[in-house]
Amino acid sequence: MKCPNCGGRDAVEIDLHSEGFSAETSPVKECGTCGLVWRIKVVGGQNEVDIIKPAGKTTSS
Numbered sequence: 669m670k671c672p673n674c675g676g677r678d679a680v681e682i683d684l685h686s687e688g689f690s691a692e693t694s695p696v697k698e699c700g701t702c703g704l705v706w707r708i709k710v711v712g713g714q715n716e717v718d719i720i721k722p723a724g725k726t727t728s729s
């Protein structure tokens with residue numbers, strides 16, 4: 669699963685709500701590149717990106 673924000677592949681699964689996901693939602697992932705936290709929800713048979721925390725690494729370098 670690529671990051672939907674930056675396309676990076678450096679995403680890890682994190683476990684915010686371990687009992688909270690079901691067949692309709694995938695585990696929460698965090699991008700190691702841009703900091704985006706998201707998961708995929710299945711809505712009406714379509715995968716939908718559910719942004720939990722916007723990308724937020726403000727390194728001004």
Ligand SMILES: [Zn+2]
Nearest residue numbers: 671674699702
């Ligand atoms: Zn990213």
